[in-house]
Each structure stands twice: as C-alpha cells, then as structure tokens.
Amino acid sequence: xxxxxxxxxxxxxxxxxxxxxxxxxxxxxxxxxxxxxxxxxxxxxxxxxxxxxxxxxxxxxxxxxxxxxxxxxxxxxxxxxxxxxxxxxxxxxxxxxxxxxxxxxxxxxxxxxxxxxxxxxxxxxxxxxxxxxxxxxxxxxxxxxxxxxxxxxxxxxx
Amino acid sequence: xxxxxxxxxxxxxxxxxxxxxxxxxxxxxxxxxxxxxxxxxxxxxxxxxxxxxxxxxxxxxxxxxxxxxxxxxxxxxxxxxxxxxxxxxxxxxxxxxxxxxxxxxxxxxxxxxxxxxxxxxxxxxxxxxxxx
Numbered sequence: 001x002x003x004x005x006x007x008x009x010x011x012x013x014x015x016x017x018x019x020x021x022x023x024x025x026x027x028x029x030x031x032x033x034x035x036x037x038x039x040x041x042x043x044x045x046x047x048x049x050x051x052x053x054x055x056x057x058x059x060x061x062x063x064x065x066x067x068x069x070x071x072x073x074x075x076x077x078x079x080x081x082x083x084x085x086x087x088x089x090x091x092x093x094x095x096x097x098x099x100x101x102x103x104x105x106x107x108x109x110x111x112x113x114x115x116x117x118x119x120x121x122x123x124x125x126x127x128x129x130x131x132x133x134x135x136x137x138x139x140x141x142x143x144x145x146x147x148x149x150x151x152x153x154x155x156x157x158x
Numbered sequence: 159x160x161x162x163x164x165x166x167x168x169x170x171x172x173x174x175x176x177x178x179x180x181x182x183x184x185x186x187x188x189x190x191x192x193x194x195x196x197x198x199x200x201x202x203x204x205x206x207x208x209x210x211x212x213x214x215x216x217x218x219x220x221x222x223x224x225x226x227x228x229x230x231x232x233x234x235x236x237x238x239x240x241x242x243x244x245x246x247x248x249x250x251x252x253x254x255x256x257x258x259x260x261x262x263x264x265x266x267x268x269x270x271x272x273x274x275x276x277x278x279x280x281x282x283x284x285x286x287x288x289x290x
Binding site (some may be wrong): 100119144145152 | 168195203204
C-alpha cells in the first residue's frame with residue numbers, strides 16, 4: 001500500500017485539477033478523482049514506471065464516462081451576454097478564465113480532453129495523442145478547432 | 159485565403175499575415191486566441207482533495223470491490239490481515255460438536271465390487287470416536 005499512498009499523495013491534485021477542468025464542477029471532480037484512484041488500487045499491477053500517463057488517460061476516460069452518464073450542471077453561472085464590440089477589450093483575466101471554464105463544456109469530449117491536456121496541463125501534442133490513443137495530426141486539428149470555438153465563445157459572451 | 163482557412167491556421171498559432179492585414183474579424187480572433195492561451199496556461203489549478211473524506215470513501219469502496227474481485231494471489235499489495243481471515247479454518251469448530259455426542263458408532267460396512275461378478279468383498283470398519 002506504500003506505493004499506492006505515495007502515488008495518491010503525489011498526483012491527487014493533478015488528477016483533481018484535470019477532472020475539474022473536464023467536468024466543470026468540483027463535486028463531480030472529487031468523485032471522478034476517487035474513481036481514478038480506486039481503479040489505480042485495483043489495477044496497480046498494470047501500472048509500470050511513471051504512473052502519470054496512466055493517471056491522465058484514466059482521468060480523461062472516467063470524466064468522459066461521467067459526462068455521458070449525466071449532463072453536467074454549470075457551477076459558474078453565465079452572465080447575460082454583452083456582445084457589444086467594446087466589451088471585448090474590457091474583460092479581466094478572471095472573467096476570461098470563468099468564460100473559458102464554461103466554454104470548455106460546450107466542446108465535444110475529445111476536443112475538451114485535448115485542449116485541457118495540451119493548453120492547460122501543458123503536455124506536448126505527441127503526449128496528448130499517445131494518451132488519447134489517436135494520431136498527432138488529429139490532435140492538432142482537434143485542438144485548433146477547440147481553440148477557435150473557445151475564442152468565439154469568449155467573444156460572444158464577454 | 160478565406161476566413162475559414164485563416165481560422166485553422168490561427169488555431170495552431172500559425173501566421174496568416176496577409177489575410178490578417180485585410181480582415182479585422184480574423185485579427186480580433188487572433189487577439190482573442192492569444193489572450194485565451196495566456197489564460198488557459200494559468201488555469202492549471204491544483205485544488206486540494208478533501209483527503210480525509212476521500213480516503214474514507216476509497217477504503218470503503220476498495221474493500222467492497224476487493225471482496226467482489228480479489229487481487230491475484232501473491233500480489234505484493236494485498237493486506238496480510240485480510241488473507242489471514244480467509245484462511246481461518248472454520249470447519250474445526252463444527253467437528254467438535256458431534257464428537258461429544260457420538261459415543262457408540264455402528265461399524266461401517268463397505269461393499270467392494272470387483273471385475274469378477276462372483277467376487278464381492280465386504281470391508282467392515284470399526285469407527286473410532288471423531289470419525290465420520
């Protein structure tokens with residue numbers, strides 16, 4: 001159990017952070033993180049070497065399953081949209097982050113996972129492709145589309 | 159270049175300077191992408207897990223899951239005390255109950271058939287206390 005304890009203590013925040021970005025609700029992210037570590041407990045003999053890639057992959061899978069099972073409820077309330085051109089330049093960083101958090105929920109699960117892993121977690125395109133089990137070129141395309149969608153979402157709701 | 163083609167390039171932070179110079183819509187999008195990129199990089203939060211609650215729930219779930227699907231034998235992380243519980247020889251207590259009551263037992267007669275139909279062996283066994 002010492003190995004398991006060490007992995008949990010080392011990576012719990014990372015797992016919770018990714019789950020939160022993918023699900024958008026801390027309560028759901030807590031549950032998802034528990035599910036990830038339960039799977040780790042059950043399958044720890046399959047995890048060899050650095051457990052981080054395994055944790056990323058399982059976190060994405062658990063969150064995708066979660067998303068399919070129940071429609072996520074927005075934790076952050078969307079304000080009434082101000083679409084005037086002047087509003088675009090005036091939003092603060094916190095407001096932008098809030099809009100991005102809500103905007104992430106509007107993406108498809110693959111796009112969301114790709115952008116969370118690539119742009120928030122800072123993994124390389126190659127690493128994201130490996131974790132999601134898809135081609136690098138596909139990841140690049142999904143990320144590009146997701147970024148544009150998010151940018152348009154922020155512009156519309158800022 | 160169309161705006162759609164430009165968007166694909168901008169999404170990968172690749173330049174399309176000629177189009178941007180003449181299209182204010184794509185210029186605004188490029189600026190939005192740049193600001194979002196900076197914001198997303200700062201969104202790598204590491205919230206603390208409510209560890210006590212989580213650990214309690216995990217242990218409860220793990221025990222339940224372990225009972226349903228035990229880990230392979232010889233697995234290095236199986237808690238020893240749980241293995242010991244499974245190996246506790248429960249039938250010992252059951253044997254002791256009839257031992258006190260069965261004082262006199264009838265001899266056991268075993269009929270052994272052989273390949274020759276005319277030859278039958280009877281084996282009479284004196285049963286001792288405690289045997290069944």
